[in-house]
Amino acid sequence: MGETGASWPGQEPVLLRRIRLLSVIEALREAGPTPLTVLATQTGLSRPIIQSLADELVEMGWLSALTPEELGASGRTVGRPARRFRFHAEAGLVAGLDIGAHAVTGLVTDLDGAVRGRARLSISPATAPAERLDLAHAALTEACAAAGTEPTRLWQLGVASTGVIDHDGRVMLSVALPGWTGVDIAGTFAAKVGCPVIVENDGRAAALAEQWRGMGRGVEDMVYVHAGLRTGTGIIVGGRMLRGHSGAAGEIGALPAAGWAEAPMHLLHFPGIEPDARPEQIAEFVFSRARAGDEGALAATQRYIRALSGGIAALVLTFDPELVVVGGGISRSADLFLGQLVAELERVCVRMPKVVASPLDAEWVALGAVRVALDAVQQRYFSATAPDPLARPGQIPV
Amino acid sequence: MGETGASWPGQEPVLLRRIRLLSVIEALREAGPTPLTVLATQTGLSRPIIQSLADELVEMGWLSALTPEELGASGRTVGRPARRFRFHAEAGLVAGLDIGAHAVTGLVTDLDGAVRGRARLSISPATAPAERLDLAHAALTEACAAAGTEPTRLWQLGVASTGVIDHDGRVMLSVALPGWTGVDIAGTFAAKVGCPVIVENDGRAAALAEQWRGMGRGVEDMVYVHAGLRTGTGIIVGGRMLRGHSGAAGEIGALPAAGWAEAPMHLLHFPGIEPDARPEQIAEFVFSRARAGDEGALAATQRYIRALSGGIAALVLTFDPELVVVGGGISRSADLFLGQLVAELERVCVRMPKVVASPLDAEWVALGAVRVALDAVQQRYFSATAPDPLARPGQIPV
Numbered sequence: 001m002g003e004t005g006a007s008w009p010g011q012e013p014v015l016l017r018r019i020r021l022l023s024v025i026e027a028l029r030e031a032g033p034t035p036l037t038v039l040a041t042q043t044g045l046s047r048p049i050i051q052s053l054a055d056e057l058v059e060m061g062w063l064s065a066l067t068p069e070e071l072g073a074s075g076r077t078v079g080r081p082a083r084r085f086r087f088h089a090e091a092g093l094v095a096g097l098d099i100g101a102h103a104v105t106g107l108v109t110d111l112d113g114a115v116r117g118r119a120r121l122s123i124s125p126a127t128a129p130a131e132r133l134d135l136a137h138a139a140l141t142e143a144c145a146a147a148g149t150e151p152t153r154l155w156q157l158g159v160a161s162t163g164v165i166d167h168d169g170r171v172m173l174s175v176a177l178p179g180w181t182g183v184d185i186a187g188t189f190a191a192k193v194g195c196p197v198i199v200e201n202d203g204r205a206a207a208l209a210e211q212w213r214g215m216g217r218g219v220e221d222m223v224y225v226h227a228g229l230r231t232g233t234g235i236i237v238g239g240r241m242l243r244g245h246s247g248a249a250g251e252i253g254a255l256p257a258a259g260w261a262e263a264p265m266h267l268l269h270f271p272g273i274e275p276d277a278r279p280e281q282i283a284e285f286v287f288s289r290a291r292a293g294d295e296g297a298l299a300a301t302q303r304y305i306r307a308l309s310g311g312i313a314a315l316v317l318t319f320d321p322e323l324v325v326v327g328g329g330i331s332r333s334a335d336l337f338l339g340q341l342v343a344e345l346e347r348v349c350v351r352m353p354k355v356v357a358s359p360l361d362a363e364w365v366a367l368g369a370v371r372v373a374l375d376a377v378q379q380r381y382f383s384a385t386a387p388d389p390l391a392r393p394g395q396i397p398v
Numbered sequence: 399m400g401e402t403g404a405s406w407p408g409q410e411p412v413l414l415r416r417i418r419l420l421s422v423i424e425a426l427r428e429a430g431p432t433p434l435t436v437l438a439t440q441t442g443l444s445r446p447i448i449q450s451l452a453d454e455l456v457e458m459g460w461l462s463a464l465t466p467e468e469l470g471a472s473g474r475t476v477g478r479p480a481r482r483f484r485f486h487a488e489a490g491l492v493a494g495l496d497i498g499a500h501a502v503t504g505l506v507t508d509l510d511g512a513v514r515g516r517a518r519l520s521i522s523p524a525t526a527p528a529e530r531l532d533l534a535h536a537a538l539t540e541a542c543a544a545a546g547t548e549p550t551r552l553w554q555l556g557v558a559s560t561g562v563i564d565h566d567g568r569v570m571l572s573v574a575l576p577g578w579t580g581v582d583i584a585g586t587f588a589a590k591v592g593c594p595v596i597v598e599n600d601g602r603a604a605a606l607a608e609q610w611r612g613m614g615r616g617v618e619d620m621v622y623v624h625a626g627l628r629t630g631t632g633i634i635v636g637g638r639m640l641r642g643h644s645g646a647a648g649e650i651g652a653l654p655a656a657g658w659a660e661a662p663m664h665l666l667h668f669p670g671i672e673p674d675a676r677p678e679q680i681a682e683f684v685f686s687r688a689r690a691g692d693e694g695a696l697a698a699t700q701r702y703i704r705a706l707s708g709g710i711a712a713l714v715l716t717f718d719p720e721l722v723v724v725g726g727g728i729s730r731s732a733d734l735f736l737g738q739l740v741a742e743l744e745r746v747c748v749r750m751p752k753v754v755a756s757p758l759d760a761e762w763v764a765l766g767a768v769r770v771a772l773d774a775v776q777q778r779y780f781s782a783t784a785p786d787p788l789a790r791p792g793q794i795p796v
Contacts, residue, residue: 164748173748221643235716237635244718245619248749251715255746257655257708310655314712317649318633320642348653350562350571351646 019384020045024053025062025087026382029112033066033086054085060390064088089114092155093147094377096369097140098202099161099185101125101176101229102278104136105366106143108154113212113374117147118363124276129179133188140193152194156380158372159185159197160205160365162230164248169199172248176230198372202226203250204241205368206327206360207234212371214325214364215356221321223353225312227328228279229268231260235319258311266303270296280329287333305337309344316349327358417782418443422451423460423485424780427510431464431484452483458788462486487512490553491545492775494767495538496600497559497583499523499574499627500676502534503764504541506552511610511772515545516761522674527577531586538591550592554778556770557583557595558603558763560628562646567597570646574628596770600624601648602639603766604725604758605632610769612723612762613754619719621751623710625726626677627666629658633717656709664701668694678727685731703735707742714747725756 020043027042028034034042040050057063066084089112098105102125108117119142121135136159137151144150151157163174169186189197200208207224210216216224220239226232233250235242242249253260264279270286277285286304289297316324326334326341334357342355358364380386418441425440426432432440438448455461464482487510496503500523506515517540519533534557535549542548549555561572567584587595598606605622608614614622618637624630631648633640640647651658662677668684675683684702687695714722724732724739732755740753756762778784 237640238638240636242635242717245720245751246718246749248718249716251718251748252712254715254748255708255712257657258712259655310653314650314653314656315716317652318647318713318716319640320644320646320649322643350649350652351644353643 015384018389020049021053021057021390022382022384024050024057025390028063028085028087033070033084035082035084037082039085057390058085061091062088062390087112092377093144093149093153094156094158094370094373095140095143095151095154096205096366096371096373097136097157097159097189098205098363098366098369099132099136099159100202100365101162103362104132104139105363106136106139106141107363107366107370108143108147108149109370109374111155111374111377113370117143117145117149119143119146120362125177129177129183132177132180133183133185137189137192151192154193154195156195156373156376157189157193157197158205158369158374158376159189159199160202160369160372161185161199162202162232164251165199165201166247169197172246196376198376200369200372201232201234201247201250202365202368203232204234204243205365205372206232206358207236207325207368208241208371209360209364209368210234210325210327210358211236213367214327214358214360216323216325219323221319222323222325223312223315223319223321224325224327224358225308225315227263227308227326227330229264229282229329231263231308231311231328233315235315235321237319252311252314255311255314258314259307259309260311263304263307266300266307270300278329280332283330283333287330287336290336291333301337302340305340306344309341312341313345313348316345316353320351321353324353324355325358326355327360327364331357331360413782416787418447419451419455419788420780420782422448422455423788426461426483426485431468431482433480433482435480437483455788456483459489460486460788485510490775491542491547491551492554492556492768492771493538493541493549493552494603494764494769494771495534495555495557495587496603496761496764496767497530497534497557498600498763499560501760502530502537503761504534504537504539505761505764505768506541506545506547507768507772509553509772509775511768515541515543515547517541517544518760523575527575527581530575530578531581531583535587535590549590552591552593554593554771554774555587555591555595556603556767556772556774557587557597558600558767558770559583559597560600560630562649563597563599564645567595570644594774596774598767598770599630599632599645599648600763600766601630602632602641603763603770604630604756605634605723605766606639606769607758607762607766608632608723608725608756609634611765612725612756612758614721614723617721619717620721620723621710621713621717621719622723622725622756623706623713625661625706625724625728627662627680627727629661629706629709629726631713633713633719635717650709650712653709653712656712657705657707658709661702661705664698664705668698676727678730681728681731685728685734688734689731699735700738703738704742707739710739711743711746714743714751718749719751722751722753723756724753725758725762729755729758 040047063085089110096107105120119139121139162176164172166172171183174180185199186197203226206226216222222236224234231253252258267286286297290301434448438445461483487508494505503518507513517537519537560574562570564570569581572578583597584595601624604624614620620634622632629651650656665684684695688699
């Protein structure tokens with residue numbers, strides 16, 4: 001072969017060391033607190049090397065050794081228990097912020113996504129942009145306080161908003177909120193917090209939550225439809241979010257033939273809807289009447305689903321997904337319409353995907369914004385391709 | 399650090415050696431014939447290591463040293479010229495086969511995609527499946543003969559066909575050819591040739607040709623529309639072909655609202671079209687009349703483009719591509735309709751991509767099938783993640 005260990009270029013052992021450090025963190029994040037001997041088996045590394053890697057990671061602040069109390073609760077062996085390590089998820093905190101039409105929601109989580117603080121403030125669709133941004137910051141501050149921190153100490157902020165968002169975190173186009181087009185969300189928050197800010201469309205954020213904690217777990221190809229008064233999408237291709245060349249992917253709702261602009265009219269114009277009702281209240285009202293046997297409400301529901309299914313069929317034919325998830329305000333009434341939606345899709349689709357409703361709650365979009373933040377953190381600290389993965393202790397901005 | 403070269407697990411130097419061998423091949427395939435000293439600079443490896451890698455690759459059959467004649471033609475130095483090596487692209491041959499409605503086309507190329515043989519046989523859309531497959535094999539055999547080989551000695555066969563093709567190379571659905579649904583294209587050819595067979599939809603194959611040798615070079619996000627009597631698509635997302643969960647992605651033409659089923663009717667029903675005319679002949683006929691000022695032909699062209707633009711707008715809104723390429727039979731008359739298509743898209747699209755016509759020729763789909771074959775060869779022999787990259791000399795099936 002003509003090669004020995006001595007011919008390695010100088011930087012390769014450093015890179016190798018980092019990859020090994022990363023693999024220890026990855027194994028611990030997957031398996032939870034684990035003794036070193038098990039880690040050695042999992043990673044295929046020798047016990048002394050694992051020991052040295054773990055010690056270095058503890059010193060860097062990325063791992064904690066379990067306390068005697070923690071060990072006592074889990075260990076059942078007689079005598080001195082084996083040392084166990086766990087990923088130090090509370091080394092940093094991130095936040096997700098959902099700036100919606102009717103509410104702003106903030107969630108603060110640790111690096112494993114465990115929620116440490118939350119806040120939700122009501123708001124009107126008519127609220128001016130500057131006030132909406134201020135209220136969003138207030139919700140963020142409140143969620144941080146509940147987590148025992150403040151916005152300036154976060155590692156990363158993810159923001160979700162209605163509208164087409166460009167790669168710089170600016171609203172390229174919004175038809176749902178007055179004056180929202182052109183608002184520089186990323187710039188506004190970058191000036192208020194001490195960390196990087198990423199802004200994502202709310203439909204895509206909800207789809208990320210679905211992929212992370214909902215029906216989309218383990219699904220490579222998913223079409224997520226966020227159906228409310230505006231219908232949004234989040235499309236996962238090969239496990240990754242489709243964003244497009246300028247961030248405007250997934251806007252099939254802008255096509256008149258898709259039927260999505262017209263769809264909510266069938267619900268909005270139902271007699272008895274209060275003018276300031278929220279989308280989910282409107283849908284709930286019509287659906288509950290339909291469930292009670294009101295023929296007008298049943299017909300309105302059917303017209304709504306027929307209109308919605310046009311755009312969904314276009315997405316199914318285009319992406320051939322494994323799974324379609326219906327989320328947004330209407331998904332809790334899925335029992336009422338899922339059958340009809342499947343029938344409408346079966347009429348035109350070449351191959352039928354599974355069609356299910358999202359198990360979402362009111363924090364789904366904010367949770368997706370947390371996922372955006374955690375993905376950025378993952379990329380920055382835990383990826384072998386990052387410029388400086390696993391920054392040394394002094395650089396961990398705790 | 400606690401680590402020395404001696405602590406490397408046994409297989410890592412072997413993997414490293416392979417990665418280095420692959421990097422030498424990659425550098426040579428990119429740069430063409432190159433002296434070893436230049437290769438050493440490009441790869442960052444020492445001269446003796448490069449020498450040893452090159453010698454091993456020559457022995458394996460992957461590289462050739464340039465002959466004195468070849469050197470004499472290119473070298474200008476006085477005295478003994480520096481040794482130069484080149485990738486041995488003729489180490490293996492692959493073929494691409496386009497099984498169309500009106501013709502079957504075979505192309506045989508070397509590992510760099512240089513065409514060594516070609517054949518084209520005319521056929522009728524009414525031809526029965528068994529005869530169509532036999533004629534396709536005849537075209538393949540003829541193209542192989544022109545390249546001085548035979549189908550059983552190919553390394554890989556790529557086949558392109560109309561219809562929705564599943565992952566096993568079987569026609570899931572075809573509305574263009576009678577009896578074509580259910581035909582096992584991959585199985586049929588696997589029994590006739592001695593190499594792996596991959597089958598791809600013809601629209602996607604044309605898109606691959608576009609990405610390889612057309613307008614799509616260097617484009618990460620592209621929507622390619624293959625417009626003829628049937629309108630197909632090939633969609634590139636992040637540099638990769640969108641195939642979908644079962645291979646049925648890109649079938650938006652099946653949606654009535656997309657307008658693609660209706661579109662060709664505007665051309666087909668134009669007075670004076672001969673019943674057995676080919677799609678490109680029909681389009682050419684109507685377009686030439688339109689160009690000559692025939693108002694009926696102009697109106698038919700406009701109705702055709704309006705119908706086509708519905709589905710293209712849906713794809714642009716969905717994917718936010720950098721580039722839309724119009725290929726297929728009509729692309730040579732792009733001067734006549736590109737302006738109208740852009741105007742139709744501008745009415746509904748959130749962000750406008752560049753819209754251009756393909757420079758395709760009659761072998762475009764077959765060329766895309768070659769690309770499919772070459773990608774498979776790349777994956778099998780030249781990828782570090784292959785089970786056995788760079789099979790040893792005895793295993794090179796020359």
